Amino acid sequence: MTNGHEFEQAAPILAILHEAGYEAYFVGGAVRDYLLELPIHDVDIATSAYPAEVQALFPRHFDVGIEHGTIMVWFEGETYEITTFRTESTYQDFRRPDKVTFVQNLEEDLLRRDFTINALAMTDQMTIVDYFEGKADLKAEIIRAVGVAHDRFHEDGLRMMRGVRFASQLDFDIEAHTLQAIEENAAILAHIAVERITVEMNKLWIGKNWQKGLAYFLKSGLYLHVPGLSEYATSLQLLLTEIDGEQAFDNAEFAWSLMFWCHFVQSGETDPKNMQKAIRQLGKAWKMSNQAADDITAYFDIWYLRSSKGEWDLVDYYGKNPEKLLAIEAYMQKQVALGKQLFADLAYPADPQKVQSEIDRLPIHSLKELAINGRVIIAQINPDNKREIGLMLSFLETAVLELKVANEEAALLTYLREHYQAKE
């Protein structure tokens, strides 16, 4: 295996805990990803030491989640979460526990974890501790709840979203009882803080088999218990049938925008402004950042214009994000190559090279790049009505983008004198 060095780097932490007389193991996603030979993100550690004892052993720490027994430790340029073995109790409203109880053995700690593949532990000798046949499930590529699935989802409804997210991310199937328990308990999701759902949904979108995750999300009825998605059932379904899922999404906003565009097309909606409103609304309901909502809108505007307009003029490229333009064009091209029809009857075939050369041809990328500004216009033309200045600038902006005049100060002034007509 090639991805073990993260554990070598962290091994001294376990050694320090051992020397002080405590048990300590690597746990959670890092162990899972190590066995799957996937890149490892955070190496998490579970220990029998109490938080105060961890703090004493590791002077460079932050108390990020101390109420849950977690101390963040800074060690040789990396941060690690060290969490005291614990169980969780008194779940209210199907949310995270409001009380944790520290325990003295690893098995009890692993018992509280969501899925068998996430309930593996590993010693500093890289020996796997596997109480719940997590390794067998990894091999069989199965997501199975630890213990009785129904109870586990009642304790914390978010686990159901995590389940479908892992199905997408790992391209695993959900074990039958676990899936049935998701179907039966989907409504519990309504009790979960939306930010936590958003994190999982966005991970689902960018997973390697997002169609598998999305199919579970739809089939289980989970989508009915997250904000505002019930009216998108048809377009979500279209993403399963009309898109080839071999193509992963680079980012969640891209995926969301495709859902909105499918909705736009399929619902017969004619005004793209209504979709922009719908994006704002959903963004708010899911507590997305303004940036995320802006990105979804920017992608949507490109899908919309590309599918509804024939040949683009240079002006159409202006003000649009080049990366997004290229990403969409490449995406559509690949879908056609994969034999899908959704983008097969565009006014002209998807062609990223053409888009790139049009972007390269843009004489300016924003008003700031215009070789003239308000001050020069005042000095040289001095219109009676100062409001005219803005109108003149945008008149010149359009003329430059239509390649009617070169972006040079003298040429722009001449063009303005000869062609600009003040509006009464």
Ligand code: ATP
């Ligand atoms: P990722 O690769 O996305 O980080 P992960 O499995 O590491 O996946 P984390 O949220 O980092 O997920 O959690 C670390 C570990 O904590 C999990 O592997 C799992 O054992 C446990 N865990 C996390 N969230 C829950 C939950 N809601 N219920 C039960 N156990 C959980």
Ligand code: MG
């Ligand atoms: Mg993790």
